[in-house]
Amino acid sequence: MGLGEVTNLLVTICLFAVPATSFLVSSRRGVVHPHPSSGETCHAFATSTTLFSGGFGAQKSKPKAKKMNASQAKKAQKQLLLRYGGDIASGTSSRIARAIDALDPHLKEAAGLYKQVTQFDALVSPMTEEDRKRLIPLVQEEMANADRARLLSLMEDHDISEQDLHNVYQEATWSASADAKATQADIAGNKMKPELQDRITKACRIAVDASQCEDSVGRVLDVGCGHGSIVLSLTEEGLGNPDMYVGVDLSPEMINAAVERYGSERNGRTGNGRTFIAADFLRHDFEGEFDSVIFCSALHDMPDCLGTIEKAATLLRTGGKLIIIHAQGAQHVLGQHKANPVMVKRGLPLAQEWKEMIASDSDLKLELDIEPADPRSTREEREGYLAVLTKTL
Numbered sequence: 001m002g003l004g005e006v007t008n009l010l011v012t013i014c015l016f017a018v019p020a021t022s023f024l025v026s027s028r029r030g031v032v033h034p035h036p037s038s039g040e041t042c043h044a045f046a047t048s049t050t051l052f053s054g055g056f057g058a059q060k061s062k063p064k065a066k067k068m069n070a071s072q073a074k075k076a077q078k079q080l081l082l083r084y085g086g087d088i089a090s091g092t093s094s095r096i097a098r099a100i101d102a103l104d105p106h107l108k109e110a111a112g113l114y115k116q117v118t119q120f121d122a123l124v125s126p127m128t129e130e131d132r133k134r135l136i137p138l139v140q141e142e143m144a145n146a147d148r149a150r151l152l153s154l155m156e157d158h159d160i161s162e163q164d165l166h167n168v169y170q171e172a173t174w175s176a177s178a179d180a181k182a183t184q185a186d187i188a189g190n191k192m193k194p195e196l197q198d199r200i201t202k203a204c205r206i207a208v209d210a211s212q213c214e215d216s217v218g219r220v221l222d223v224g225c226g227h228g229s230i231v232l233s234l235t236e237e238g239l240g241n242p243d244m245y246v247g248v249d250l251s252p253e254m255i256n257a258a259v260e261r262y263g264s265e266r267n268g269r270t271g272n273g274r275t276f277i278a279a280d281f282l283r284h285d286f287e288g289e290f291d292s293v294i295f296c297s298a299l300h301d302m303p304d305c306l307g308t309i310e311k312a313a314t315l316l317r318t319g320g321k322l323i324i325i326h327a328q329g330a331q332h333v334l335g336q337h338k339a340n341p342v343m344v345k346r347g348l349p350l351a352q353e354w355k356e357m358i359a360s361d362s363d364l365k366l367e368l369d370i371e372p373a374d375p376r377s378t379r380e381e382r383e384g385y386l387a388v389l390t391k392t393l
């Protein structure tokens with residue numbers, strides 16, 4: 001995050017762990033718009049679902065984390081810079097702009113309006129009515145209302161959902177940065193700074209343990225898997241059989257990078273190897289159950305936090321684990337939300353919110369095992385964000 005899309009910042013204030021007001025209902029001048037569609041069936045631009053797996057590979061799995069020596073690293077960095085026109089941040093921004101520019105005209109227009117309206121809503125939502133009247137000029141309110149009205153009509157006419165629009169920015173941003181992120185991870189030997197890596201290792205151990213107990217079905221799902229950032233950690237924690245791993249990511253470029261690095265491992269002669277799926281987690285139909293579903297730095301990028309948790313819960317076997325890890329912590333995610341509410345709609349759920357969610361939704365069937373630390377707490381400084389839940393009967 002923080003690439004390209006961070007440029008147009010309007011926002012200086014954000015609510016603590018509270019979602020940005022939905023642009024469908026927000027307006028000081030009192031207009032409450034009906035939701036134009038549930039959005040769940042719209043595939044106006046949905047990423048095609050692509051399954052990748054296997055290849056002719058090794059007998060036993062050890063992902064090949066290519067350790068680069070200093071001169072290889074220097075060369076890789078130089079080539080990467082060339083691919084991004086000399087500067088990764090501005091190269092990424094240009095790629096994002098090109099991706100948005102290449103959209104169908106109505107989707108492009110809707111995406112532009114969605115960005116304006118979301119940024120406006122994030123700016124005004126923490127304000128009192130009085131502050132809003134004092135600080136936001138009437139002309140700005142009127143422009144936001146006009147943008148909102150045009151956006152809603154485009155959405156209705158072209159069957160575009162809020163989820164579609166969120167995904168436009170997610171896919172453009174992560175595809176634009178996939179090469180850079182994957183290459184930089186290669187250069188670093190696929191490890192983060194030790195204190196952050198320890199947190200990821202701990203989460204991966206919980207995911208792997210769930211896949212190796214008596215009731216396990218032998219499958220782990222890595223949601224928002226990116227370029228396969230935690231494949232190595234999962235393997236080191238004991239996910240020895242590549243067939244057990246399924247990764248899903250909205251960005252086809254991220255999935256390409258993951259397949260290039262980790263897609264060729266097979267389980268002896270007969271296994272299929274790791275499965276990488278380029279799709280929206282919320283729209284993909286997964287086959288079978290999982291022992292664990294892990295979101296590593298990914299839950300906050302989803303368009304619908306509760307919907308995502310509900311779906312993850314349905315994919316778990318009884319006793320399976322839902323693991324949400326963000327090594328840098330919930331405070332870091334709140335900073336991302338503040339900087340870019342278009343990409344990050346809200347903060348991560350805190351302990352109290354998890355409890356309320358579970359208590360208010362009897363279909364959720366989850367139990368909170370490990371409560372996440374609060375933002376800015378000393379525990380968060382020590383541990384980052386980790387929430388672990390067990391699927392109950």
Ligand SMILES: C[S@@+](CC[C@H](N)C(=O)[O-])C[C@H]1O[C@@H](n2cnc3c(N)ncnc32)[C@H](O)[C@@H]1O
Nearest residue numbers: 174224225226229249250251280281296297301
């Ligand atoms: C911050 S990155 C994290 C990547 C990786 N897990 C890591 O720890 O490095 C978030 C990832 O979530 C993916 N993503 C966003 N929305 C998604 C969705 N609806 N379904 C699947 N993946 C999604 C993005 O494409 C991106 O690769």
